Amino acid sequence: MSYPPPPGQDPNNPYAQPPPQQAYGYPQQPQGGQPGYGYPQQGGFQQPVQGGYPQQPGFTYPNAPQTMPGTVNAVRIILFIMGGLGIIGAIYNFVQAATFSDTVGDSEFASIGTGVIIAGAVIGLIFSAAAIFLASQFTKGGNAIRICCIVYGSLMALGGLFGLIVIVGIIPLALGVLIIVFMAKQDGAQWFNRARY
Secondary structure, three states, X not given: OOOXXXXXXXXXXXXXXXXXXXXXXXXXXXXXXXXXXXXXXXXXXXXXXXXXXXXXXXXXXXXXXXXXXXXXXXXXXXXXXXXXXXXXXXXXXXXXXXXXXXXXXXXXXXXXXHHHHHHHHHHHHHHHHHHHHHHHOOOOOOHHHHHHHHHXXXXXXXXXXXXXXXXXXXXXXXXXXXXXXXXXXXXHHHHHOOOOO
């Protein structure tokens, strides 16, 4: 019966380290393909020059994603959907305002109610247009778009919090919180701070 060789001497062990044979004094250049700590690499990876201009260090994230991360894309989809539903809701409110005075009659209450419905429709139309604009700027927008999305998500969550009296208010509250969280994550920051050529 044979015993296994001591650690570091098995030729089939990929984790085995060669026995140290370094002399005292100046550090020796390590044998093999990988230089030691503190030694410059010979012929390492070079950053490609784009457009004939050299890359300036420190102005972009080194790990910036080249494709849109899933969380950022989810926020984009949420904004497009909320914008589309908001436009449909604004059109519905304009139709309701037109028929409100016919339903209630010609009184002071009818004119105030019509004004409130129209004001709500205009505010909804503005928020819907803002959502669609923000979602359309995700591919070429900078950090300002990310910050505007966080503000939009905050206003959306606040509106959902006020609408929480009705069960439907939980949907904008949850979507607003998702927008805030996904835009505040590091993926969102890296995507909106990436280099754009």
